[in-house]
Amino acid sequence: MTNNPTNVLSLEHISKTFADGAAVINDLSLTVKRGEIVSIVGPSGCGKSTLLRIAAHLEPPTTGTCTVDAQGIGYVFQDPTLLPWRSVRANVALLAELQQLDSTMMQTRVDEAIALVGLQDHQDKYPRQLSGGMRMRVSLARSLVLRPHLFLLDEPFSALDEINRQRLNDELLNLFEQQQFGVLFVTHSVTEAVYLSSKIHVMSARPGVISRTIEIPFGYPREADLRFDPSFGQHALEVSHALRETES
Amino acid sequence: MSKKILVMGRVISPIVTFGLVLSIWYFISYVVMNANRRSVALPAPHDVLRQGFFTWAHNRGIQPILRAMLVTGRVAIVGLLIATILGLLIAIVMNFAKPLEWSLYPYAVIVQTLPILALVPIIKIWFGANLTSRTVACVLVAIFPIITNALFGLQSTDRSLHELFSLHKASKFTRLRKLEFPSALPAIFIGLRIAAGGSVIGAIVGDFFFRQGAIGIGRLIDNYQKEGRTTELFAAAIVSSLFGVAIFIGFGFLSKVAIKHWHDSATQVP
Numbered sequence: 001m002t003n004n005p006t007n008v009l010s011l012e013h014i015s016k017t018f019a020d021g022a023a024v025i026n027d028l029s030l031t032v033k034r035g036e037i038v039s040i041v042g043p044s045g046c047g048k049s050t051l052l053r054i055a056a057h058l059e060p061p062t063t064g065t066c067t068v069d070a071q072g073i074g075y076v077f078q079d080p081t082l083l084p085w086r087s088v089r090a091n092v093a094l095l096a097e098l099q100q101l102d103s104t105m106m107q108t109r110v111d112e113a114i115a116l117v118g119l120q121d122h123q124d125k126y127p128r129q130l131s132g133g134m135r136m137r138v139s140l141a142r143s144l145v146l147r148p149h150l151f152l153l154d155e156p157f158s159a160l161d162e163i164n165r166q167r168l169n170d171e172l173l174n175l176f177e178q179q180q181f182g183v184l185f186v187t188h189s190v191t192e193a194v195y196l197s198s199k200i201h202v203m204s205a206r207p208g209v210i211s212r213t214i215e216i217p218f219g220y221p222r223e224a225d226l227r228f229d230p231s232f233g234q235h236a237l238e239v240s241h242a243l244r245e246t247e248s
Numbered sequence: 249m250s251k252k253i254l255v256m257g258r259v260i261s262p263i264v265t266f267g268l269v270l271s272i273w274y275f276i277s278y279v280v281m282n283a284n285r286r287s288v289a290l291p292a293p294h295d296v297l298r299q300g301f302f303t304w305a306h307n308r309g310i311q312p313i314l315r316a317m318l319v320t321g322r323v324a325i326v327g328l329l330i331a332t333i334l335g336l337l338i339a340i341v342m343n344f345a346k347p348l349e350w351s352l353y354p355y356a357v358i359v360q361t362l363p364i365l366a367l368v369p370i371i372k373i374w375f376g377a378n379l380t381s382r383t384v385a386c387v388l389v390a391i392f393p394i395i396t397n398a399l400f401g402l403q404s405t406d407r408s409l410h411e412l413f414s415l416h417k418a419s420k421f422t423r424l425r426k427l428e429f430p431s432a433l434p435a436i437f438i439g440l441r442i443a444a445g446g447s448v449i450g451a452i453v454g455d456f457f458f459r460q461g462a463i464g465i466g467r468l469i470d471n472y473q474k475e476g477r478t479t480e481l482f483a484a485a486i487v488s489s490l491f492g493v494a495i496f497i498g499f500g501f502l503s504k505v506a507i508k509h510w511h512d513s514a515t516q517v518p
């Protein structure tokens with residue numbers, strides 16, 4: 001599965017200019033395969049969210065083509081974006097409802113997704129009763145229900161504290177190892193990017209282009225202690241330097 | 249401990265205010281006014297209670313007041329109901345597409361800014377001087393806050409949530425039912441509360457001007473003033489304001505029940 005050659009996402013020569021004339025992305029290409037986590041790091045405002053929105057067909061590119069070859073996309077926003085009037089369980093079921101999944105299948109999928117993120121004991125709570133980390137888990141579980149082959153994650157853990165962030169990183173890796181979806185992951189955090197990714201694109205601003213691509217050679221599964229491996233530090237340093245160059 | 253003091257403060261403070269108002273009332277009726285003037289302009293609180301509330305006869309005391317209040321209350325509630333249904337429908341239509349909002353909104357504003365008194369003659373010509381006209385007056389007063397608040401609520405739905413629904417190709421109707429309408433509920437309830445107050449006023453004003461049919465509280469107040477029945481006039485005014493308060497509290501309670509799980513306003517004392 002890991003060597004599945006088909007791209008679940010391919011962006012080819014994407015450019016985006018908004019109606020107000022702002023040229024945000026310029027001739028950017030990248031691909032994501034199943035069994036691959038591709039990260040994008042870059043200064044804020046360089047067009048990372050715009051790129052994800054184009055990949056999800058929420059926004060048309062000005063030029064270039066975007067091909068998604070996946071049954072369903074799991075899109076996770078920076079905020080958990082839950083429906084506050086729905087319980088945890090009902091929130092997790094939302095997308096299955098929108099896609100009109102058969103109801104017994106829906107119930108088993110919802111059970112499964114809730115178990116995967118460890119929220120069995122909180123199913124009947126409402127979002128406002130949950131911590132930030134738990135809300136993000138609900139948001140993840142919601143997108144897992146449809147078992148998408150492609151995940152687009154827009155700084156999903158950036159509002160969390162370090163402990164929760166690392167825990168959710170490990171949970172994401174777990175899910176990834178089980179289900180072998182493809183991931184396009186936007187983040188601010190260099191360590192998070194190195195820890196999760198098989199490949200990191202460093203993006204620079206105005207115009208938004210990929211200024212550097214760094215392959216991360218570690219295989220999966222990954223252990224939490226990898227973060228303290230000297231070669232891990234080496235890669236983090238390389239990404240940091242590339243990131244600094246985009247700002248100069 | 250400090251919480252207990254706070255709660256007691258919330259209960260005791262309005263009672264102190266009430267006592268203060270009563271004292272000023274007594275002071276004015278007994279010290280500032282002589283007996284003649286008092287009975288016409290400001291009868292003492294205990295006289296209002298005795299003659300206005302604790303007299304039980306077909307055409308005196310509390311009985312005609314309650315009967316009239318029932319008439320007006322029914323008009324106000326029916327008017328509010330119609331305004332709610334129509335107002336929500338109009339807001340939903342406006343939310344459906346911008347051009348619809350642009351073409352309808354100015355007229356909603358015009359309905360709001362037209363003084364109800366200017367409309368009275370027209371309503372009279374169209375509907376007669378009966379209960380229907382009173383209800384129409386209520387609807388005209390109550391519908392605007394419902395439209396504006398519902399529209400605001402529908403349109404302030406979180407953008408990311410909209411995108412989530414777009415991503416899964418939700419229809420306009422699904423979007424309305426599962427996203428926009430529930431997220432507009434807090435705003436809709438605010439609109440309802442304002443509209444309820446307006447509807448009561450609309451019904452009382454209607455009583456004054458459309459004088460055919462059952463006597464409402466507005467007309468009763470008018471009659472009492474002309475007949476110099478000041479104690480009962482006071483009692484009628486108090487009853488009508490109590491009705492307004494009851495409606496206000498009722499809607500507060502309803503909104504609390506409807507959105508108790510998720511909205512912050514539900515956990516605060518109104």
Ligand SMILES: Nc1ncnc2c1ncn2[C@@H]1O[C@H](COP(=O)(O)OP(=O)(O)O)[C@@H](O)[C@H]1O
Nearest residue numbers: 018020022024043044045046047048049050051
């Ligand atoms: N709908 C839009 N219209 C005009 N400009 C936009 C729009 N959306 C985003 N932008 C601009 O595009 C740039 C990139 O935004 P974004 O993709 O959100 O950046 P990032 O996610 O990397 O922080 C920003 O300068 C932003 O102001």
Ligand SMILES: [Mg+2]
Nearest residue numbers: 048049050154
């Ligand atoms: Mg962004």
